[in-house]
Amino acid sequence: MRSVRPAPVQAGREAPARRGRAAGAPVLPWLAAVAAAYTVAQLVLVVPGTGLGWDESVYVSQVGTRAPAAFFSAPRARGITFLVAPVAALTASTVALRVWLAVLSGCGLLLCLWVWRRLLPLPVLVAAGLLFGGLWITLFYGPQAMPNLYVAYGALCATGCFLRAVREGSDRRALAGLLLAVAFTALMRPGDALALVLPLAAAALCVRAWRRPAVLLALVAGTALGGAEWVIEAYVRYGGLAARLDRAEEIQGGWGGHLALDDHVRALEGRTLCRPCDVPWRHPVTAAWWFALPVVTVGGLVVAARRARLAAVALPVLVAVCMAAPYQLLDYAAPRFLLPSYALLALPVGFCLTAAVSRARRPGRAPLRALGAAGLALALLAHFAVQYTVLQRMVTRSAHTSDAVGRVVAELRRQGVRPPCVVTGEEAVRIAYRAGCSSRQTSGHDGSITPERLVETAGRMPVAVVLSGGGAVPSYARGWRVEPLPWQDLRVALSPQPGLDAR
Numbered sequence: 001m002r003s004v005r006p007a008p009v010q011a012g013r014e015a016p017a018r019r020g021r022a023a024g025a026p027v028l029p030w031l032a033a034v035a036a037a038y039t040v041a042q043l044v045l046v047v048p049g050t051g052l053g054w055d056e057s058v059y060v061s062q063v064g065t066r067a068p069a070a071f072f073s074a075p076r077a078r079g080i081t082f083l084v085a086p087v088a089a090l091t092a093s094t095v096a097l098r099v100w101l102a103v104l105s106g107c108g109l110l111l112c113l114w115v116w117r118r119l120l121p122l123p124v125l126v127a128a129g130l131l132f133g134g135l136w137i138t139l140f141y142g143p144q145a146m147p148n149l150y151v152a153y154g155a156l157c158a159t160g161c162f163l164r165a166v167r168e169g170s171d172r173r174a175l176a177g178l179l180l181a182v183a184f185t186a187l188m189r190p191g192d193a194l195a196l197v198l199p200l201a202a203a204a205l206c207v208r209a210w211r212r213p214a215v216l217l218a219l220v221a222g223t224a225l226g227g228a229e230w231v232i233e234a235y236v237r238y239g240g241l242a243a244r245l246d247r248a249e250e251i252q253g254g255w256g257g258h259l260a261l262d263d264h265v266r267a268l269e270g271r272t273l274c275r276p277c278d279v280p281w282r283h284p285v286t287a288a289w290w291f292a293l294p295v296v297t298v299g300g301l302v303v304a305a306r307r308a309r310l311a312a313v314a315l316p317v318l319v320a321v322c323m324a325a326p327y328q329l330l331d332y333a334a335p336r337f338l339l340p341s342y343a344l345l346a347l348p349v350g351f352c353l354t355a356a357v358s359r360a361r362r363p364g365r366a367p368l369r370a371l372g373a374a375g376l377a378l379a380l381l382a383h384f385a386v387q388y389t390v391l392q393r394m395v396t397r398s399a400h401t402s403d404a405v406g407r408v409v410a411e412l413r414r415q416g417v418r419p420p421c422v423v424t425g426e427e428a429v430r431i432a433y434r435a436g437c438s439s440r441q442t443s444g445h446d447g448s449i450t451p452e453r454l455v456e457t458a459g460r461m462p463v464a465v466v467l468s469g470g471g472a473v474p475s476y477a478r479g480w481r482v483e484p485l486p487w488q489d490l491r492v493a494l495s496p497q498p499g500l501d502a503r
Helices: 015-019 027-045 054-061 079-088 094-118 122-133 136-141 148-166 172-188 190-206 213-237 241-251 261-267 284-306 310-328 335-360 366-414 428-435 451-458
Strands: 422-425 463-467 481-484 491-494
Touching: 027 094, 027 122, 027 136, 027 366, 054 079, 054 428, 079 094, 079 148, 079 172, 094 122, 094 148, 122 136, 122 335, 136 148, 136 335, 136 366, 148 172, 148 190, 148 213, 148 310, 148 335, 172 190, 172 213, 190 213, 190 310, 213 241, 261 284, 261 310, 261 335, 284 310, 284 335, 284 366, 310 335, 335 366, 366 428, 422 428, 422 451, 428 463, 451 463
Parallel strands: 422 463
Antiparallel strands: 463 491, 481 491
């Protein structure tokens, strides 16, 4: 009986779908386990005791029930407020909000990895998910009301859907997923969406096999759909799109004239914002993985090329570089800015590490193989130990700050500052949100009220001007009662209140 040879499969059609799974291994349970581990780690290590940060208070106040909406500056986008709205509109509990976002971020990680199941082997996706989810930055911002992690998810989904959509015989679900992922990213941060779309569009135009009008249309439509709210608000509240862009650039300090690579390295020690980043670099070990990242990424590209998967790994690297580049031109740094790049680079890193493990398991040269496996295991253990240490430092600092803000709010209430009320000055946003007051500033990026209007407001409700230890009482508040506050060296100037100041 003549043997029948299977027909060859054309590259780019069905072969990647079959090769993208480990032999006989179910995909969903493994990816769900990674996402569940990430969620549980947040619930155990991050959620307890952490209060809302300054930016979070701005975002949550837009839809929350605790306090009036804080001033919403030009660079911000409202995407994250839509994600927190289902909980923030029902309860003022920070714990409830944290739990909701922890679960939501776990589901986002699962969805992103699931998109890539037909493009990369299951072990690579598991390794990438664990590596990205194990970073202190990813864990710390998972349950926070901040947009950067969701930009990372949007970028990872969009890149995966793009690769699936441009393959010969592309499926329509991938095309729809590309449009939705780009729109979601633009809703979170329009600038990041442009940095995502430009390399994808360039790839679609430069690679002949990828020149599909439907893909380019999905990129354009997704950007327009997701960015529409930001553009409309520019005309409604900021005097037009050009005016909003100019104001956003001014607030962000402008672009160019400074390379922020060293700032990002210093920020990895455990700083949410390094501005200005002229602090000493005390703990170089916290950036060891950052310096190893380019080397391991190149290793992943080499392995992918040998296994005919170069496109599925090279494109995420290109997008990661393009999304990180704008943040290297600012005069400050924040670790969360690079979360989209870390998510994308986790794929080639996962490819490199799984290839190293696979090579170590081959027969022959057992002592050398065992030594290499032990070295890799020790390096990974040390990496995760450093991530855990920095994470604990960040969580402890956040909890202490939350307690301090709580003490300040208690003191203000004892002094008669109760809703409706206004807080201005140092740390006004966080204090006002916790106290149920409006936060207003007479100058700076969040200038939303004049001194005259503030004095007029003081005739109707309590006004508290929070001052740093060396800060002078502003001229409009001279004669107001000044009291110390139980946080650092802060003081507060309190507007006269009938019945309280007539003593």
